[in-house]
Amino acid sequence: MPVRWDTVTVNGQPMRVYIGVPEGEPRRAGILVAQHGAGVDGFVQDVVNRLFRRGYVAAAPALYHRQPVDIKDNLTRIGMLRDDEIVADMNATLAHMKGLKDPAVGPVGVVGFCMGGRVSYLMAAANAEIKACAVFYGGNILKQWGSLPTPFERTNDIKCPVIGFFGMEDTNPSPDDVNRIDAELARLGMPHEFHRYNGAGHAFQNFLDAARYRERPARGSWSEMLAFFAQHLR
Numbered sequence: 001m002p003v004r005w006d007t008v009t010v011n012g013q014p015m016r017v018y019i020g021v022p023e024g025e026p027r028r029a030g031i032l033v034a035q036h037g038a039g040v041d042g043f044v045q046d047v048v049n050r051l052f053r054r055g056y057v058a059a060a061p062a063l064y065h066r067q068p069v070d071i072k073d074n075l076t077r078i079g080m081l082r083d084d085e086i087v088a089d090m091n092a093t094l095a096h097m098k099g100l101k102d103p104a105v106g107p108v109g110v111v112g113f114c115m116g117g118r119v120s121y122l123m124a125a126a127n128a129e130i131k132a133c134a135v136f137y138g139g140n141i142l143k144q145w146g147s148l149p150t151p152f153e154r155t156n157d158i159k160c161p162v163i164g165f166f167g168m169e170d171t172n173p174s175p176d177d178v179n180r181i182d183a184e185l186a187r188l189g190m191p192h193e194f195h196r197y198n199g200a201g202h203a204f205q206n207f208l209d210a211a212r213y214r215e216r217p218a219r220g221s222w223s224e225m226l227a228f229f230a231q232h233l234r
Helices: 042-053 074-079 083-098 115-126 152-157 175-187 215-232
Strands: 003-010 013-020 027-034 057-061 104-113 130-136 162-167 192-197
Touching (some): 003 042, 013 042, 027 083, 027 115, 042 057, 104 215, 115 152, 162 215, 175 192, 192 215
Parallel strands (some): 104 130, 130 162, 162 192
Antiparallel strands (some): 003 013
16 A cells, blocks of 8 residues: 555654655655644645655654643644654654665655644754755744754754745744744855745645635645755655
């Protein structure tokens, strides 16, 4: 079955990964998909499905796997995450992808939404194997989760191009936050492009949230992301 749930082990603990593995080619590019606050729900699974249909090996790890299953509040769950554990989870997922034999996985990018946009930015700094990074309205990039430096403070460690998509009506990240991240990437000479959308706030890609979803920014940013990955994950 080309789209499935796999289980990988991270520091002795099982973690579920929603993964799409196209058939018919000996080698494929890969994309790590970082979940949003609601977890690997229907929206994140749809992201994996769409990337799979585009020919990518796409995988989204369930980052809440260390937490008690009876916690239902997303903000509580997000608040329990720590960057060292997130990096371990994403690296374990990458290793799982790289362990595939049919097809073999070549260059790998990362994309994330909401808190996942923060994770994608973090992973671009934490793992030099990442060849392209896409950030959708990544909140809290300037904030510390645990003992590691903030993703923003690790910007100098990013070695791949970055593309970002942000709503001008968002508050996390706010337009000022986006300007600060943009300026830091520019100061360091990091190749990047940021797209900003009027009339859109947070989570404008999430079709499961009718109040926030914005069709034109959602379609336009998705097309830009696909072109970006096609360019950098050849």
